[in-house]
Amino acid sequence: MNFENTLSFAQDLDRQDKLSLFRNEFLIPQHNGKDIIYLCGNSLGLQPKSTKKQIEILLNQWENHAVEGWFTKGVEWMHFHESMQHSLAKICGAKPSEVTPMNNLTVNLHLMMVSFYKPTAKRHKILMEARAFPSDQYAIDSQVQFHGYQPEEAVIELGPNEGENLLRTEDILATIDKHKDELALILMGGINYLSGQLFDMETITKHAKQYGITVGFDLAHAMGNAPLKLHDWGVDFAMWCSYKYMNSSPGGISGIFVHENNYANKELQRFAGWWGYEKETRFLMTRKFKPEQGAEGWQVSTSQMLLLAAHKASLDIFDRAGFENLRAKSELLTAYLEFIIDGVNQKAGKLLYEIVTPRDKKQRGCQLSIIAHHPEPKKVFEKLTENGVIGDWREPNVMRFAPVPLYNTFEDVYRFGEILALNC
Structure with a gap:
């Protein structure tokens, strides 16, 4: 044009x-x-007019049903998060079972690394982009230190070539080749928050997989903004926040993706909590944790209903648009x-x-x-x-x-x- x-x-x-x-x-x-001329949706999305109504509906349900709201037909807070899985799956190119809204972004980043960062003496390094969002840097450094390694040795931060502002895909692939026997994990932003560069997640994932390297992405700046096909690309896991392009309230609820290929992997550890227990038998209150199949099995705490209500207001708009x-x-x-x-x-x-x-x-x-x-x-x-x-x-x-x-x-x-x- x-x-x-x-x-x-x-x-x-x-x-x-x-x-x-x-x-x-x-x-x-x-x-x-x-x-105002609002060009800051990359930091906080505007409030949908329907947000207040969605929260008021939930408050009215709380007022009229109290604890029975968890199970009352037509209300059923117990399954409220499930109503958003199809919407999230469409936005990130996943199966509904592979996604769920939960927690906040950095909490989910840590929970995902508990499962997917499995360092060994030979393979314990993590590849990330230089100048990633600081929270990612802090989380990755602390996870490395938790396993007894030093970030200076175990974290490979790949930056642009001298005089350039962007990372070249060929340099990312060459770095994977160079460290293929040392890398336990590739964990990058889908879009770099500072430069706005959208990385070629499909190519990076395919290249890493030939060496058996686990791949995850922080989609804080990509979810609801860039086209994603996480399932088809074979990404192992991802997490995001919902308060930027998905307009779901300041500090709004996060979400995760876990590829179905990982469900049967019994070597995956996780920090378990009651909300991740198998739904059909959750209220038997048994001693041994039995995870729900799919991404929901990584849930830890009871759903944050008011945040989910705000999230639903925006996701309904995405569905219609x-x-x-x-x-x-x-x-x-x-x-x-x-x-x-x-x-x-x-x-x-x-x-x-x-x-x-x-x-x-x-x-x-x-x-x-x-x-x-x-x-x-x-x-x-x-x-x-x-x-x-x-x-x-x-x-x-x-x-x-x-x-x-x-x-x-x-x-x-x-x-x-x-x-x-x-x-x-």
Whole structure:
């Protein structure tokens, strides 16, 4: 498509947008009496209008049924999480039995590593991307130390080549080849939070599997944002948060994927809890743990019902919108943002805002990360905020902006460009 940097062009794209009505299902914060330009869904998604209703339904059930709400027909909190498995499976390309909502992201990261990081004297190393989200770094380091190894020796952090901002897939594969006899686990982000690079998870997984290496992904920035086929790719496990692109409340409930190929592996250890016990016999309260088949067998604690209610509000919207439709709009919307930023640089006559996220749509979600070469980059970001643009700042000079297809418009992107150009 040949883009134009005009308001009329952006508004025409919005009129053609088949998903435009979904914006009306979200609460948009205000700035000087107008909708803010919210480009921070990569950090926290906007609140669906239906969230309050879903939580109120659950509160009313609690009020009217008390403890019987766990079993009352038509309410049945006992099975509430099951109603979301099909929705989650569609978003991440899995079977419903392979996914379940539970806990928070870093808790799930630790629980998955308990099962899937099985170091030996020969094979105890973990491959991850450099500059992963700090929580991943902390979790992986602590797991390595728990097993008696030092992160400096056991964790391989692979970064971009000198002078580059992105990891080359061929370098990842070459590193796997080099350490094939030492690697116990590959654990990377599906999308790097800082650069916005979407890794080739299919190729990485296939390459690692030929050496018998376990593969997992943190999908915090990929779930609900990028196309995923976890089952077909043969990924062993994954986990994610739901409060970014899935709009399921601040600190909202996480989720996990466990490939069905792992169910019969009796060598897998897990930190067991009562909610992961076989559902049909759970209330017999037997002494020895018998896990439920599938991802649900990794559950530990009783479902967090209020968080699940918020999660359901957003997942219902995803079901109606259809992820393929969302992805198609996302590709176009982010391409327009790229065009607008390039236009600001052209108008300034120099590279003020360098897009470091891949320009290939297959290698990114909706987020664009920008290195600000402006003499006072933080002041530029502050000016954007003062003018009603909400993005994300990372020291020392990275700005992240994510136009989310469920609620952002092409006019949002055009207006952002206007404000950015005024603050060059």
